[in-house]
Amino acid sequence: MIVQIVPRLPPFTTGVGDYALALARQLRQDFGIATYFVVGDPNWNGATEVEDFPIKRVNERSAKALTSVLAEFSSSTKILLHYVGYGYAPRGCPFWLVDGLRQWQIKESKGTLVTMFHELYAAGYPIWSSGFWTEPVQKYLVARLVSISDRVITNKPEYAKVLHKLCPGKNQQIPILPVFSNVGEPEKILPLADRKQQLVVFGGAGNRLKVYEQSVSALKRVCRELNIQEIIDIGPPLNLLIPEINNIPVVTLGQQSAEKVSAILQNSWVGFFNYPLDFLTRSTIFAAYCAHCVIPVGTSYYAWGKEQDGLEENKHYWLVDRQTEELNLFLGDAIAKNAYKWYQDHNLTTQAKCFANLLEKSLVDVQHK
Known part of the structure; x- marks a missing residue:
């Protein structure tokens, strides 16, 4: 004991x-x-x-x-x-x-x-x-x-x-x-092509507020490039009216069980985050995205400096605001698989x-x- x-x-x-x-x-x-x-x-x-x-x-x-x-x-x-x-x-x-x-x-x-x-x-x-x-x-x-x-x-x-x-x-x-996923680690991973064209914004109120207050343009761009059909918002209620994103339906689910979150991530293309890149190894949100082999997408934001802890931008996650190249399913699939592989070393x-x-x-x- x-x-x-x-x-x-x-x-x-x-x-x-x-x-x-x-x-x-x-x-x-x-x-x-x-x-x-x-x-x-x-x-x-x-x-x-x-x-x-x-x-x-x-x-x-x-x-x-x-x-x-x-x-x-x-x-x-x-x-x-x-x-x-x-x-x-x-x-x-x-x-x-x-x-x-x-x-x-x-x-x-x-x-x-x-x-x-x-x-x-x-x-x-x-x-x-x-x-x-x-x-x-x-x-x-x-x-x-x-x-x-x-x-x-x-x-x-x-x-x-x-x-x-x-x-x-x-x-x-x-x-x-690095922290592991708090919402499970599925044994079987469905290919992105077989999932719904949906994007997930998941986490605590503070992290999700940053997404909707600071990363709306990036969110709009990735939704446009991947032709996202639905945005799923998961977490505690926000004191904020979620802005319109390319006329895409936003489904707010509130707090959900780990099993429900895992099921949603297993059937999604993208997990969006606004988190300091030099602290990603401490993010249970990022860990959940990696464990479920979705495409982790965020914006460039550092807290201390440039330390990456073995993670590489545009290899293990995609930074929308630093790209001239458009994100497509083929490239996104490679990024999701790299993130998933990185995660397995510390699951x-x-x-x-x-x-x-x-x-x-x-x-x-x-x-x-």
């Missing part, structure tokens, strides 16, 4: 919670590893179990509350922490979490801590924002976590470089695992195996300390 610490779990919409739950399912299915969840948000009011995975919640955000919960498990417990600073503290500085884990670690010398860094710390914020002033503290807490973790994992090569710099000599081998099955191996190796390392 392992303990997975998460900020929240369903029924709240949470990318990290969905990631942890999908991983728990796969670890149980492939390796017989049971998961006990610990939720780090005292205001979370979900059930005491989800899909037969038991759940405990901290009563308050304090080291004492965390160690009290962890004390209920055996002294050789293996903990998998899903770290995103803002998930555990409003300003991204969860001292209580790091202090609590360190106290547990001192008391339970046979325990194992593996940390998955979904995010690191705030960077590049303007001087008037709290992120600017808390960046050094956030960075300090990340460094502490690296130093106390038996193994660490992350989803971006750039993050791995930062983690090495923050704590030289510790965790020299850092696996890099859910592969990642579950990696996590299982890391947790097992970490336990061996602890036993030989």
Whole structure:
């Protein structure tokens, strides 16, 4: 058995919670590893179990509350922490979490801590924002976590470089695992030519708002070039009237089950996104498009710089605003297949195996300390 610490779990919409739950399912299915969840948000009011995975919640955000919960498990417990600073503290500085884990670690010398860094710390914020002033503290807490973790994992090569710099000599081998699809991975892929000529805009309200507010011209162009017959909008309601797109019907479905989203993607040509290209390996939306072999189409937009994490524009995704060439089904099919192939190297099955191996190796390392 392992303990997975998460900020929240369903029924709240949470990318990290969905990631942890999908991983728990796969670890149980492939390796017989049971998961006990610990939720780090005292205001979370979900059930005491989800899909037969038991759940405990901290009563308050304090080291004492965390160690009290962890004390209920055996002294050789293996903990998998899903770290995103803002998930555990409003300003991204969860001292209580790091202090609590360190106290547990001192008391339970046979325990194992593996940390998955979904995010690191705030960077590049303007001087008037709290992120600017808390960046050094956030960075300090990340460094502490690296130093106390038996193994660490992350989803971006750039993050791995930062983690090495923050704590030289510790965790020299850092696996890099781009996020997997939270809406499934179909075993059989239908050729694009056999699917409907429809385009999907999928994701949270913020990501979809960017599409309709900033990428309408690009959306119109790809719909025209591929003769798209219908646009499917999937996700939480928007406080926005979706603009007219080439007189194409826009079907707004709201939030849907993973199974329903997967079924729609399996029968679509295009998945449209507005997301920083240097962070695509962290996008569950992009992962879903790749896993379902649709054509990922977006616009050029960077957050930090030009780092691509092994992805190439117009090979693994199509940037409408940077092209003189028109997108056609033949070219789109090649891009969709490249994206699908890239995804298979880190799909859910592969990642579950990696996590299982890391947790097992970490336990061996602890036993030989």
